[in-house]
Amino acid sequence: MITVERTTTEAIEQEAARRGVTLPIEQTPTWMRYQATITDRSPWGGLVIRNGDRTAAVMSLVDFTTHGYHFLRSWHGPVWMDGRPDAELEGGVLLAVAREVHRLDGRQVFLRCGVWQEGDRTRPVLSSVPYDSTVVIDVTGGDDAILSRMKRRGRRDVRKSLRECPATCADETTQAMRSFAEYYDVMVETGRRDGFAPAPISDYAEMIEALGPEHCRVFAARVDGRVVAWSLVTLNSGRAVRYYAAMRTDAMRMHVTDRLLYAECCELGRQGVTAYDLMGIGSDFSPTLKGLNEFKTKFTEDVTAVAPDRDVPVRSGFYAALRTAGRIRGLLRRGR
Template sequence: MTAAPLNYSKLDGTAFAAIADAHPHVVIPIEQTPDWVEFERALGRSPLGIWSYRDEVGTLVATASYVHIVRRFRESVVVVNGPVWFAERTPAAERVLMETVRRQFRDSADAHPLYVRMQVATLQAPATGPIEHGWYEREIVVDLTPSEADLLRSFRPNARNSIRRAQRNGVEVRSIPREEWKEVFAAQLFPIMQETAERDGFQSFDSAYYETLLTVLGDHLRLLVAYRDGAPLSWLITTEYRGYSVYYFAGSTHEARSTFAPYLLLWEAFRVLRAAGNTACGLTGIVSENYPGLANVTTFKRNFSKNVVVVPTTYDIPLDPRRYAVVASLLAVRRTGPSTLRGAVRRAAGLVRRFRTGQTAPGTPTAET
């Protein structure tokens, strides 16, 4: 017997606040809040709002905030770090939610996505893929409820020694006043982010992204910087929402590493966050099967806690499984890049065009959902 689909409705700010207030012990990621919707809008993106999902008797099951993204060959709807579950997250409940979401966006007048992307704890139909991974799968979470002395003692010896070394090296941590955030970030900190990205092999956002973050989400952020002799060595941005904080963005110079500045900086951040009433701090992603490149930051983060939390993996829910399979194959070929596969790319692109115009090529493979 097939379970009945969920009822869904769009939430305004008042309705969302009522749900949050009624569930004080549920951790709601900041990316799943109305504040983040406004941040996405300020970036020029297309948020579709936050939706609630309830069963037949009106019991709240989950909420999800969606962003509409359009790229070449594909249009998608993405749930960033969500959905948020208020009912028990069983495989059966997840399947009902996914089927409901698929029906919702098949009927949507606001978007016509190829797929919806969200976190899924148990991989099963209709989830598949994903075409590309969108969120980390494991993180370190630091408990901030112990006393400062007990919290410091809980760190690995390497972290405690590094904190002391940074202090002996003359590193000083400052909490930047909010009215100075944009100026300080643009002039002093974005160059450090560029250096960090080049050194560690990733592509950072442009400065405007971080400046917009600091402007729109300022009520939920802190900006701390480690200096030595007046020169910035390392910085971090934390988020806070309902007593849960996240070590969200950070950058460091080569000199920061030799002076152990990041250790003292994070310790001071813990102290500030704890004093503000936060009970935990997520350190974001560490190494996992789909993110082997996080091995270096994992070594640093493990110094502060043994508490590893598994985050549900991001998967795609195709609305048109056949076209999704073609697009996924096309993008996989593009990533491999050998010239011998250029013909396959052209053929796949042709199939995408046929699907867009309603023409189906004979013998086109289908994907099970």
């Protein structure tokens, strides 16, 4: 029998530690404190899901308010205690969680979380671009070992960047915490080039401040003292994730991204990190992300499967109306 108990994120962290499971940073109290600083978001707490008398999974959730309704988000949750679940267990857990969320908080329209197998309870996400594959680099063993584990083209491009790229790369977390302005200027240029609107500068600055240097680092590449590329990296329990990255257009031919990423791998390894997640590549599940693959996949021989985000309706009628409205908006945009 599957049972669901609401608890605190701190209790979630303790339960995972008891079972020897490392939580993604998005499932930790640290992340919840950061989310509490963002408008229209609030930590909702955690859930312990048991199958009989044994904990099957845990998940921490954030309440999102948007367009007048609420939904819950659990990044990389549920976290399974015994590895990837089969379809029967996962489906049973999702059903039990949806029912308990509805009982506890009738405002919630749906739950967005990581789901391995598409099923009767799940729907494609209403917004955002989920992914089911990522690249995780082993950053143990020192600089030469990191390089040796790359694909041949990865080693070639990194070596070329070390010979020819004039940039110097360093951990600039302290500088970025004082002022994020020069880094943000690079993101604005990246957005103009690649066709997206960056979040306000305060979002990046507040993320760095809220997570703190123990859980967030900023690396940058400079040429003649000017920032030409940077990345923002989260850290938790020996695992790092490359959350954001930006590069100036005039630096694109310098191989600066290869040099910077390799410098990040080496420095993170020295800081005690063992695995560096580049956060999502394209696949048949997420074809719009395939443009990322050429760069990211050269840094390791392996591609790592992850549970992609899916929506789990809690108030089915309301959720169906949201999906219908989204389809209508899409048709109107295409008809312009």
